[in-house]
Amino acid sequence: MLFGVQFRMVDSFVLNESTTRTLARFSETTTANNSTTLDSILLRVHPKPMKRVQPPRWLGLSMIAFGAVITLHAFAMPKEN
Numbered sequence: 001m002l003f004g005v006q007f008r009m010v011d012s013f014v015l016n017e018s019t020t021r022t023l024a025r026f027s028e029t030t031t032a033n034n035s036t037t038l039d040s041i042l043l044r045v046h047p048k049p050m051k052r053v054q055p056p057r058w059l060g061l062s063m064i065a066f067g068a069v070i071t072l073h074a075f076a077m078p079k080e081n
Contacts (some may be wrong), residue, residue, distance in 0.1 A: 001071065012054040013023030020051040 023062065 001064050001067030004060045004067055007063055008060035012052050015051045028073055
């Protein structure tokens with residue numbers, strides 16, 4: 001439930017450079033590829049590429065609901081002595 005509350009309070013996440021490059025490699029996007037000489041020169045002048053991820057609003061609500069169901073189920077289970 002706490003992860004759900006945290007996801008509801010956060011507007012967006014900013015990924016670091018290595019995670020952005022890994023995500024671009026897996027999604028086969030060429031936006032974060034620095035394989036050319038021009039790109040490597042520009043990366044020295046401009047800031048490093050970082051991706052901003054905005055989780056959907058329903059994600060936090062679903063995590064809260066799932067956590068509440070698991071918690072209530074744990075309280076309802078009989079204890080073995």
